[in-house]
Amino acid sequence: MQDISPEFYLKMYRDMRLIRVFEQTLESEFKKGNVPGMLHIGVGQEATLAAIANVLRTEDGLFPDHRCHGLLFLKGSPGERIMAELFGRSTGVCSGKGGSLHSADASVNNFGDNGVQGSFMATALGVALGWKMQGTDRFAAVVVGDGTSGRGEWHESLNLAAAWKLPLLYCCVNNGYAISTPVGFSHATGELYEFARSYRMPAVQVDGNDLVACYEATLKAAEYIKEGNGPAFIEYKTWRWQGLFSGEFRSEEEIQYWKVEHEPLSMARTDILKKGFATEAELIALEQGVEEEIASWVTYAKESPMPDPKKATANVYVGWEVEAK
Ligand SMILES: Cc1ncc(C[n+]2csc(CCOP(=O)(O)OP(=O)(O)O)c2C)c(N)n1
Ligand SMILES: [Mg+2]
Numbered sequence: 001m002q003d004i005s006p007e008f009y010l011k012m013y014r015d016m017r018l019i020r021v022f023e024q025t026l027e028s029e030f031k032k033g034n035v036p037g038m039l040h041i042g043v044g045q046e047a048t049l050a051a052i053a054n055v056l057r058t059e060d061g062l063f064p065d066h067r068c069h070g071l072l073f074l075k076g077s078p079g080e081r082i083m084a085e086l087f088g089r090s091t092g093v094c095s096g097k098g099g100s101l102h103s104a105d106a107s108v109n110n111f112g113d114n115g116v117q118g119s120f121m122a123t124a125l126g127v128a129l130g131w132k133m134q135g136t137d138r139f140a141a142v143v144v145g146d147g148t149s150g151r152g153e154w155h156e157s158l159n160l161a162a163a164w165k166l167p168l169l170y171c172c173v174n175n176g177y178a179i180s181t182p183v184g185f186s187h188a189t190g191e192l193y194e195f196a197r198s199y200r201m202p203a204v205q206v207d208g209n210d211l212v213a214c215y216e217a218t219l220k221a222a223e224y225i226k227e228g229n230g231p232a233f234i235e236y237k238t239w240r241w242q243g244l245f246s247g248e249f250r251s252e253e254e255i256q257y258w259k260v261e262h263e264p265l266s267m268a269r270t271d272i273l274k275k276g277f278a279t280e281a282e283l284i285a286l287e288q289g290v291e292e293e294i295a296s297w298v299t300y301a302k303e304s305p306m307p308d309p310k311k312a313t314a315n316v317y318v319g320w321e322v323e324a325k
Helices: 006-031 046-053 069-074 079-086 120-133 146-150 152-163 193-198 211-226 252-261 264-275 280-303
Strands: 061-063 140-145 168-174 203-207 232-237
Touching: 006 046, 006 069, 006 079, 006 211, 006 264, 006 280, 046 069, 046 140, 046 168, 046 211, 046 264, 061 120, 069 079, 079 280, 120 140, 120 152, 120 168, 140 146, 146 152, 146 168, 152 168, 152 193, 168 193, 168 211, 193 203, 193 232, 203 211, 211 232, 211 264, 264 280
Parallel strands: 061 140, 140 168, 168 232, 203 232
Antiparallel strands: none
């Protein structure tokens, strides 16, 4: 594996920071009532998400789950239009109709999420089959949580992708819980990569809070897929700061470990300083730049008009457009 250059390391760190500030800003705007609908945020999972984003090319596909707002803009959609989408504004990538769970952007091959956990794992098979039949080296990353591995589509998808050698990269974000159910409580194994190995695809487990480890594992898997070998699977062991609902169900020791001792941004930051890739002052400037960029996205969203009710059915069903009363 080639060494990661200082510029690229700093770019990925900046991406992590963008995700953190984006999500925390969104959460605070949500609490003020400015963000409609449901909201699940990816704070704590930034190393995993930034690594995936930096391996995908524009022509590759993305099937993001409900904690992937960061991937929506890192995939290439303009950040202010993702923010506007979450604010339900007409300038959003789906004209404000997608929101947190249903945002897609075909121009960057983001196929979007939906409210049924794991259902897009079946859709992804069709996309990957099409690209394979066209003889391209395009592949799609399917980002799914640990809880989703109990779903039928999860196993059906892995099975068919392996049988037909489809170009899919399964990115399993194991944050330890589905809502508040620990992964080992509801699965035959808490080591989810073992499931994938039984479907005869290369499968590894990485520290999902270690940026470089995540990037190297993701890149290696992507190269294997692009060579036409079929699917690969990565289990990123990480932790989300937010529960599914408010209220905390995890122990003090667990929180201390993941939020302080093994926190992904400070781990990357410490490593950058240790390697001499940037000075403290340069990192502070970079972090301030991120704050300003996200603030400008919020301003854009807030100043954007609400969708026109008359266009409620536009682009929803082909040929079914009706005039709203
Ligand atoms: C088929 C289905 N069952 C239940 C739900 C409700 N639900 C939404 S998120 C979630 C937990 C998912 O856990 P996991 O995949 O581990 O993702 P995490 O929230 O931990 O990132 C559940 C059960 C759903 N959306 N779809
Ligand atoms: Mg989970």
